[in-house]
Amino acid sequence: MGLLSKKDTKLITDPLADNNPITIQVLGICSALAITAELKASLVMGIAVLFVLGVGNVVISLMRNIIPSKIRIIVQLIVVATLVIIVDQVLKAYQYELSKTLAVFVGLIITNCIIMGRFEAFALGNGPWKSFLDGIGNALGYAVILLIVGFFRELLGSGTLFGVPVLGDPIEKTGVYSIGYENNGFMLMPPMALIVVGLIIWVQRSRNKALIED
Amino acid sequence: MENRTDKNSYTIIFAIGMVIVVGSLLAFTASSLKPAITENQRMERQQNILYAMGVNENEGTSREFISTDKVGEEFSKYIKQQLVIDADGGSTEDTEAYLIDVKKEQAKAKNGETRRLPLFVGEKDGKTFYIAPIRGKGLWDAIWAYVALDKDMVVQGVFFDHAGETPGLGANINQRFFMDDFIGERILDDNGQFKGIAVTKGNNDPKNLIKDDYEVDAIAGSTITGDGVTAMIKADLKLYLPYFKNLK
Numbered sequence: 001m002g003l004l005s006k007k008d009t010k011l012i013t014d015p016l017a018d019n020n021p022i023t024i025q026v027l028g029i030c031s032a033l034a035i036t037a038e039l040k041a042s043l044v045m046g047i048a049v050l051f052v053l054g055v056g057n058v059v060i061s062l063m064r065n066i067i068p069s070k071i072r073i074i075v076q077l078i079v080v081a082t083l084v085i086i087v088d089q090v091l092k093a094y095q096y097e098l099s100k101t102l103a104v105f106v107g108l109i110i111t112n113c114i115i116m117g118r119f120e121a122f123a124l125g126n127g128p129w130k131s132f133l134d135g136i137g138n139a140l141g142y143a144v145i146l147l148i149v150g151f152f153r154e155l156l157g158s159g160t161l162f163g164v165p166v167l168g169d170p171i172e173k174t175g176v177y178s179i180g181y182e183n184n185g186f187m188l189m190p191p192m193a194l195i196v197v198g199l200i201i202w203v204q205r206s207r208n209k210a211l212i213e214d
Numbered sequence: 215m216e217n218r219t220d221k222n223s224y225t226i227i228f229a230i231g232m233v234i235v236v237g238s239l240l241a242f243t244a245s246s247l248k249p250a251i252t253e254n255q256r257m258e259r260q261q262n263i264l265y266a267m268g269v270n271e272n273e274g275t276s277r278e279f280i281s282t283d284k285v286g287e288e289f290s291k292y293i294k295q296q297l298v299i300d301a302d303g304g305s306t307e308d309t310e311a312y313l314i315d316v317k318k319e320q321a322k323a324k325n326g327e328t329r330r331l332p333l334f335v336g337e338k339d340g341k342t343f344y345i346a347p348i349r350g351k352g353l354w355d356a357i358w359a360y361v362a363l364d365k366d367m368v369v370q371g372v373f374f375d376h377a378g379e380t381p382g383l384g385a386n387i388n389q390r391f392f393m394d395d396f397i398g399e400r401i402l403d404d405n406g407q408f409k410g411i412a413v414t415k416g417n418n419d420p421k422n423l424i425k426d427d428y429e430v431d432a433i434a435g436s437t438i439t440g441d442g443v444t445a446m447i448k449a450d451l452k453l454y455l456p457y458f459k460n461l462k
Contacts, residue, residue, distance in 0.1 A: 037382025037435070044381075068225040077230060082236050089243050093250035096258065104354075104378045104385060154382070159435075171420050188383060188435040 004133070011133040015141035018208065021114045022145040023201045032146055033193040035108065035214035039151070039162050042150030045105055046143025050136065051087070053115050056080055057135030074103035076119040083108050114142055149196045157187030220230075257282050259312050260289040266360040266373045267336045267343040277390050292336045299331040303456030308332075316349040316358065327422065329455055336362070343370055346454050350446025352437040354378045357387065361451060365461050367401040369411070374443065384439030395422040395430040401451065403428075408455055410448040413440035 004012075021027045035041045060067075067075050084094075088106050091099035109115070123131040127197050154160055157166035168175015170183055176213050186192055205211045218224060261279035269292050273279035280288050296311035308314075311332040319433065323329035334345040342365065349358040355377035362371040374387040386392055399411050415432045422430055432440040 033383045041381035041385075066219065066228070068219045068228050070220070070225050071229060075228075075424065078232065078236055082240065085240060086243050089247050090252070093247040096254040104381055107378070185434040205423070 008130070008133050011130060012137035012140070015134075015137040016144060017141075017204075020145065020204075021117070021138050022142060022197065023204055024211065025114075027117045028112050028142055029194075029197070031108045031112055031165045032142075032149060032197060033190040036146055036149040036153055036193050036196075037104070037157065037188050038154045038160075039147065039150040041182045042146040044101060045108070046139070046146050047108055048102060049107055049112060049114070049142055050139040052080065052083055052109055053118060053135040053139040054132055055135075056083055057118055057123040057131040058128045059083070061126060061128045061131035064124050064126075072124065073116070073120070075111075076116055079119075079179060080098075080115055082150065084109050114138060117205065145197065145200065149193050152196050153187045153193060154182050156195060157192075159183050236347070254282075256313070257285050260285045261377070262360050262373045263312060263334055263336075263345050264288060264292060264346075266345050266362040266371045267338060268362070268371050269336075269338060272390070275390050277388070277393075292338055293334050294337050295335040297333045297335065299333050299454060299457045300328070301453070301456065303458075303460040305333070305457060313392060314347075316347050317356070320349060329453075331457075333365075333454065335458065344454075344458070346451060348446050348450035350442050350449065352376050352379045352387075352442040353384050354380070357439065357442050357446065359443075359446065361396075361447070363401070363458075365458065367455075367458050369396045369399045369401065372396040376439070379439050380436065382438035383433065386433050386436065387439060392430075392433060398425040398427050399430060400428065401447075406459070408452050410444065410451065412444045414444075415440075 015021055018024065021028065022032055031045060035045050056079055060076060063075070063079075084106055088099065088102070091102065118135060122134045126134070151161065152161075155166070159165060159170055165175075167181070168177045170177050219228075229344060261282070264280055269288060270280055278416070279285075293312075296308055297305040298308045298311050298314070299305050313332065314330055314332045316332075319329045319331070332347055336343040336345060343362045344365070345360055345362045347358065347360050349356060351357065357374065357376040357379065359372060359374045361363055364370055372393050376385060376387060379385040379387065396411065401408065401410060403409050409428045412429050413432045414429045415434075415437070418429050419427065419429070
């Protein structure tokens with residue numbers, strides 16, 4: 001990679017696997033449970049967090065030397081909230097349809113622990129370019145888990161992917177439903193998201209023993 | 215040496231500065247974008263009302279409004295009358311009734327003032343539609359709807375929307391598979407008594423073929439949103455009953 005040094009590349013790839021914000025750092029679980037009942041919502045949330053975390057990390061990093069340490073958490077919160085509200089307002093004015101889709105996510109983005117976590121753990125101590133890469137990396141790591149969970153929940157819970165029926169019609173009894181398969185409505189409930197995340201953590205740690213804590 | 219950013223005076227000055235910067239930034243954004251946002255919301259209302267009476271660009275199972283560049287024109291073409299209904303079923307014409315904020319009117323009713331009830335009379339293919347806006351509470355936030363009725367209060371079309379229901383669950387009330395179930399459902403029983411439509415689990419009619427059971431099939435995992443829809447229809451649509459009785 002010409003553009004990125006080895007260290008920089010690691011900032012992006014690490015959170016995708018061995019330092020994943022959800023499965024390893026266990027941050028951002030709340031939104032992972034709330035919005036993964038379908039793939040489309042997972043994707044929208046992933047993109048929204050990608051944007052906010054990328055830009056937010058840069059802003060915090062630029063301000064890192066002037067933020068008073070006593071009130072740094074509240075300053076971070078204000079930066080996130082301001083960013084999200086401005087984006088929301090601009091979308092409402094120029095991309096109304098899109099803003100309707102995003103409306104329900106606004107609150108969830110502001111309170112996402114990954115965002116605050118990365119500001120606090122990384123952006124406050126590193127330069128803007130590094131912080132940007134770290135933000136992108138962590139947001140991608142978050143999005144990957146969201147998409148995996150969303151894939152299984154939507155497939156097993158509704159028999160669709162991105163709203164397209166892939167297993168046949170449960171009411172007309174076509175496809176796999178003709179041999180007695182039923183959608184598992186329980187997959188649509190938040191507890192099942194927790195179980196799916198748990199399974200991902202299990203798989204990940206059994207493949208890489210170094211991740212297991214004593 | 216003590217870091218200068220640790221001083222109390224610096225902290226306070228920083229906090230004040232931050233509040234001023236962020237505050238004016240947000241105020242500037244909000245006020246400069248307000249006209250565009252209001253215009254979008256106005257067109258959205260027209261789209262919603264037209265959608266309920268079947269003026270939309272639906273294809274297959276997708277849900278498409280009439281496009282924003284011709285919504286104003288179509289609205290004046292299909293909506294023949296905009297009325298404000300009073301509690302006795304009397305009506306007065308108001309050409310901007312579609313701009314009436316149902317939320318504010320509900321608050322008025324709570325304070326003991328008279329609530330204005332907007333109703334839109336539309337005509338399409340020789341059929342007359344009476345479209346009523348209603349509003350209620352879902353799980354997290356407000357839900358609302360535009361219900362198109364015929365003169366016997368049989369549902370001809372409906373558009374639901376919400377401010378913040380759970381994506382993939384309650385948020386699906388604005389999807390075709392849920393909204394289309396309401397078409398043909400009755401609201402009054404044979405004696406003209408108000409029954410409403412209940413969103414129920416286990417009514418054992420997933421295709422919703424039975425149209426006189428006052429029930430539609432609920433969405434799995436969104437019980438409270440569904441109950442909100444039931445309650446909203448019961449509470450708000452009932453207020454229009456005197457008007458429909460006067461029609462006969």
